[in-house]
Amino acid sequence: MKTACAGWLIVLAALVVQPVMAQTCSSTLVKTTGSERFRSQKDGSIYDLQTGLLWSACSYGQTWKSGVCSGSPVAVDLTGALLAVTDLTLAGYQGWRVPNINELQSLVEWSCVGPAADLAYFPDIRNNHYLSSSARDVDGAPVIQVLDFYSGRVRDALYDTSYLLLVRDMR
Amino acid sequence: MTLDCPWWLPGVVAIALAGCGGAGTTSNEKPSVSISVSATSPLTAGATIRLTASALDVDGTISSYQWTQISGTSVELSSATIAAPTFVAPVGVSAQSLVFNVVVTDNDGATGSTSVSMSVAAGVAAPVNFWMRNVGTNAVTNWDAVDHASTYNLYMATESFASLSSLSSYATLTDGYLFPDITSAPATPYQLTGLETGTRYYFVVTAVCSAAVCGTRTESVASTEITRLIGQTFPFTQALQDTTLETCIGTDGEWTDCPADGLSGQDAQYGRTAGALAGTLSKTGSGVAAMDFTLLDEDGNAVTDRSAAHCLKDNHSGLIWELKNADDIVRTDGNRFSWYSAVATTNGGQAGLYYGSECSGDVCNTASYNNYLDGLALCGRTDWRLPTVAELRGVSDVGGLCDEDDACLYDTHAWYWSADSWAGDATQAWIVSLDGRPDTPYSKELPRQVMMVSDGGSQ
Numbered sequence: 001m002k003t004a005c006a007g008w009l010i011v012l013a014a015l016v017v018q019p020v021m022a023q024t025c026s027s028t029l030v031k032t033t034g035s036e037r038f039r040s041q042k043d044g045s046i047y048d049l050q051t052g053l054l055w056s057a058c059s060y061g062q063t064w065k066s067g068v069c070s071g072s073p074v075a076v077d078l079t080g081a082l083l084a085v086t087d088l089t090l091a092g093y094q095g096w097r098v099p100n101i102n103e104l105q106s107l108v109e110w111s112c113v114g115p116a117a118d119l120a121y122f123p124d125i126r127n128n129h130y131l132s133s134s135a136r137d138v139d140g141a142p143v144i145q146v147l148d149f150y151s152g153r154v155r156d157a158l159y160d161t162s163y164l165l166l167v168r169d170m171r
Numbered sequence: 172m173t174l175d176c177p178w179w180l181p182g183v184v185a186i187a188l189a190g191c192g193g194a195g196t197t198s199n200e201k202p203s204v205s206i207s208v209s210a211t212s213p214l215t216a217g218a219t220i221r222l223t224a225s226a227l228d229v230d231g232t233i234s235s236y237q238w239t240q241i242s243g244t245s246v247e248l249s250s251a252t253i254a255a256p257t258f259v260a261p262v263g264v265s266a267q268s269l270v271f272n273v274v275v276t277d278n279d280g281a282t283g284s285t286s287v288s289m290s291v292a293a294g295v296a297a298p299v300n301f302w303m304r305n306v307g308t309n310a311v312t313n314w315d316a317v318d319h320a321s322t323y324n325l326y327m328a329t330e331s332f333a334s335l336s337s338l339s340s341y342a343t344l345t346d347g348y349l350f351p352d353i354t355s356a357p358a359t360p361y362q363l364t365g366l367e368t369g370t371r372y373y374f375v376v377t378a379v380c381s382a383a384v385c386g387t388r389t390e391s392v393a394s395t396e397i398t399r400l401i402g403q404t405f406p407f408t409q410a411l412q413d414t415t416l417e418t419c420i421g422t423d424g425e426w427t428d429c430p431a432d433g434l435s436g437q438d439a440q441y442g443r444t445a446g447a448l449a450g451t452l453s454k455t456g457s458g459v460a461a462m463d464f465t466l467l468d469e470d471g472n473a474v475t476d477r478s479a480a481h482c483l484k485d486n487h488s489g490l491i492w493e494l495k496n497a498d499d500i501v502r503t504d505g506n507r508f509s510w511y512s513a514v515a516t517t518n519g520g521q522a523g524l525y526y527g528s529e530c531s532g533d534v535c536n537t538a539s540y541n542n543y544l545d546g547l548a549l550c551g552r553t554d555w556r557l558p559t560v561a562e563l564r565g566v567s568d569v570g571g572l573c574d575e576d577d578a579c580l581y582d583t584h585a586w587y588w589s590a591d592s593w594a595g596d597a598t599q600a601w602i603v604s605l606d607g608r609p610d611t612p613y614s615k616e617l618p619r620q621v622m623m624v625s626d627g628g629s630q
Contacts, residue, residue, distance in 0.1 A: 026594045029519045032559075042302055043313060043360060051411050078420065082436040091360065093311070100438040101607075102411050102564055110560070111519075113595040133438040134414050136569050136607035142420045145569075145607065151595060152560075155609045 023119060029111035033118035040067070045091035046121045051106055053167050054093070057122055059130075060084055060164035069124035075161035078144060081131050085166060099167040101134035101145040101154055107165070108152035116152035122165075125149050131162040199279040202228035206273060206287040216262040216294030217392040222248075223255040226275040226283065235276045241286060243269035262296045264319050264385050293385035295320045295378045298357075301394040305401055308368055312376075313360040314394065320378035324390060325350040325361065332375050332396055352379070366401040373398045412488060412565030413442040414607075415460035415572050443487070455486040459572035463487050464580065466494075471551030482550035483580055484627065488565060491552060491625040493544060494581060501531045501543055507618035510588050510600045511536035512557075517590060519597030523615030537588055537621055544623055557590035558624040560601050560610060566622075569607030581605070585620045586613075 039047045044064030046055045058064045060081070061074025076084060078098075085096045109118045117125035127150040135142035136156070144157040208214075209221035226233045238251045244261035246269070261267065269291060274284040298314035305311075312325070326332065328344035341347040353361060366372060375393040382388045419437040421427035429439045429448070439445065443461030446452035456465035465473050466480035471491075474480055483492045495504035509527025512518040527535040534540050537557055544555040566581075573579035583605040593599040593612035602613040613619065 024594070026519045026592075026597065028515045029592060029594060029597075030516045041304060042300060047304075050409050053411075078437075079422075079434060082434055085436060091311075097441060098436060100414055100416075100442070101569070102414055102561070105564060106411055106561060108560075110591045111594050113593075116594065133436065133441075134416055134569065134607075135420055135438075137426070137571055141424065142418075142426050144420070151593070151612070153610055154564075154607075 023112055023114050025109075025112040031109065031111050033107070033109040034120070038118065038121040040121060041091060043091040045093070047170060048106070051103070052170055053099075053103060053106075054091075054170045055107065055122070056090055056096070056166040058124060059126070060166060062124065067123060073124070073126060073163045075159075076131065076164055077161050078131065078133075080161070081133075081164050084164065088166070090166060093168055096166040096168045098131060098133040099165060101132040101147065103167055104130060104132045104147045104165070105152065105154055108147070108149075110152060113151055115149040117149055126163060129155065129157070129159065129162040131157075131164050199277070199281050200228065200230045201281045202226050202231075202233055202275050202277045202283040204273060204275045204283045204285050206271070206285060208287060208289055212290040213266060213292035214260040214289055215392060216260050216291055216389070217296050218260050219257055220260055220289075221255055221257045222271060222273075222287070224273045224275060226254070228277040228281075231278040233275050234278050237274045237276075239272050239274075241270040241272050243267055243291075260291045262294055262391075263291075264293050264295070264380065266293045266386065267291050292389060293380065293387070294389045295380040295385070295391050297391045298323065298376050298378050298394045301374075301376055301397055303374060303397050303399055305366065305399050308364070308366045308401060310363040310366060310399065310401070311360045312363065312374065312397075313357050314376055316357050317378035317391065319380055319384050320391070321381040321384065322352040322354050322379045323356060324377045324379060325353055326375050326377070326393070327363075328373050329370055331373050331398070332393060338375070338377065338390070338393055368401055370401050371398060372401060410487065411561075412485075413444045413461040414438055415444065415462065415568045415570035417444060417448055417460055417570055417572065456484070459568060459576065459578070460570060461487070462566075462568075466580070467491065467550045469547075469550060477580060480580075482552075485566065488562075489627045490558075490562065490565075491550060491627045492558075492566065492581070493549060493555070493623045501534050501540070503531065504582060505585075505620065506531045507620050508534065508540050508588070509536045509618055510615035511538045512590075513538065517592065519592035519594065521592065521597035521615065523598075523600070527616070527618055529618040540621055541623060550625075552625040552627075552630065554625050554630045555623040556625070557588055558622065560589045560591050560603055562624055563587055563589055563603040563605065563622075564610075567603070567605040567607055571606065581622060582620070587622050588619045 037050045044057050046057050058069035059073030062069040062071045081098045088096050108116050115125045115127050129146040132145050134145045146157045146162050148155050204226040207223045246258040248256040248258050250256050270288040272286040274282050276282050295317050298317050301314040303312040326341050327348045329346040330344050374397045378391040380389045416438045418426045419429040419431040421431045422433045447461045454463040456463050458464045463486040465484045467482040468474045469481040496502045507529045509524040511523040511525050534543050541555050545553045568583045586602045586604050589601040591601045599612035600615050602619050603610040
């Protein structure tokens with residue numbers, strides 16, 4: 001009886017600790033992403049017909065297979081991100097870049113939060129900060145800009161490292 | 172007449188009647204049937220095969236067919252009740268045999284039947300999810316791995332493979348070419364280079380089963396055909412605006428020239444800004460970094476003097492932006508309005524506030540301001556609207572360059588309403604400053620500045 005109770009306590013603890021992070025989408029707002037814009041290349045990359053950019057479907061550190069991102073995204077700083085894209089071959093291509101902030105924010109699904117992203121094409125976008133290659137000046141020094149995919153908000157980098165989506169030009 | 176009839180005639184008629192219909196109900200002839208197969212054994216695994224029953228009923232017609240499979244890996248017939256059904260020869264790494272039986276029934280219910288047996292060679296399935304994309308004269312292709320396949324053959328031609336009865340005669344097609352025994356794909360997408368611009372190419376791929384696995388080396392049937400007109404680039408409808416960043420972050424955390432030693436690959440090294448820095452970007456108008464603006468007067472004609480300008484055409488995006496004008500109390504720089512929209516697809520269920528706390532003339536909200544500009548037909552436009560967050564970001568000067576030159580055409584430090592309601596709480600909409608500060612959802616009831624936009628072009 002005692003062991004059975006302990007077992008149940010573990011189960012309950014797991015339920016409490018497990019964060020519930022369900023995406024919520026407005027039923028009325030117009031979708032800003034979706035199949036009219038995106039084409040899965042079925043190789044871990046997503047082509048955006050609107051902007052002409054090719055994106056990694058999964059965050060850096062994850063592997064894509066059959067529409068599923070496996071493994072954990074790896075958070076990197078700017079040095080790590082710029083190193084990560086050097087000589088990287090993904091979906092048969094080289095020439096991947098760290099996106100600038102305008103490019104990164106172009107992926108936001110404005111009718112959704114938690115995350116503000118199109119999970120049909122980017123299945124494992126986290127409610128977290130994603131690194132850009134852009135910075136802005138704050139009191140004379142550069143501060144890196146990140147996109148908070150929970151809401152789609154551009155922010156000044158708060159942390160040393162952020163998640164990363166890779167981009168390349170297809171024009 | 173009856174007198175002229177020979178005595179034996181009625182008897183002959185009676186016999187003739189017995190031979191035809193009179194006694195038919197009791198002595199109906201069974202139909203005969205034979206089967207032909209559209210290919211000779213051994214059949215190719217994965218090939219589509221047609222069985223044809225040729226039935227004959229000497230004293231009537233055939234009314235039905237019924238096919239059954241007697242032995243072998245179960246296959247699906249296109250129909251079990253037609254004269255000539257088709258099926259796909261089963262795929263397996265060992266040879267196998269199939270036996271089918273057909274029963275034909277005539278119009279009197281008599282049946283005839285026969286069976287046919289055939290062998291199917293060992294083989295593998297055709298690759299599926301075959302895709303290709305091309306950029307310039309290069310192409311990348313791949314397909315899903317096929318069970319038991321050891322290598323793949325990629326065929327290319329400038330006419331369709333549909334006309335070929337056998338892939339082995341691919342060389343008879345125009346520009347027919349074989350990339351044999353590919354082993355790198357599908358683990359790594361296969362690259363093709365040097366394709367001719369303006370030429371339409373056709374591709375199919377097959378999987379090959381080695382002798383070690385299938386007994387003899389065998390090739391699958393062809394995949395679905397792909398065709399590509401080379402020289403078509405990926406289409407896209409709207410190039411993003413570049414940022415105005417012209418400097419990079421150095422390893423010491425300070426601003427430095429690009430590319431930064433040890434931190435190459437930052438924003439300013441790519442896109443239109445890189446062209447502007449290199450002096451290779453051609454512009455219709457002028458502007459900092461990659462920005463390319465033409466000032467417009469109140470009728471929409473190009474002018475050079477900011478004081479005569481009422482609008483700004485972005486020559487890259489095509490968008491036309493309103494500029495503030497101190498001669499108009501509604502359009503004076505610094506005026507603020509509450510956010511309002513009666514359109515559900517924009518307001519997300521919360522229209523905002525019609526009578527905001529700050530009014531200019533009788534204009535108190537963004538929708539009324541929008542109507543005011545349409546009413547003026549400002550710069551010849553009647554399609555004014557609130558910009559999206561992305562559009563505002565596209566005219567943001569995150570690099571702070573126009574401040575340095577004292578050449579800002581609009582207030583880059585104000586907070587502007589976007590058209591985007593916040594999905595997390597529709598009582599708020601996004602506000603954006605045009606200097607790169609973090610954008611944020613903001614109560615629709617509170618006043619903020621507006622900079623309306625028009626799509627440009629014909630209206």
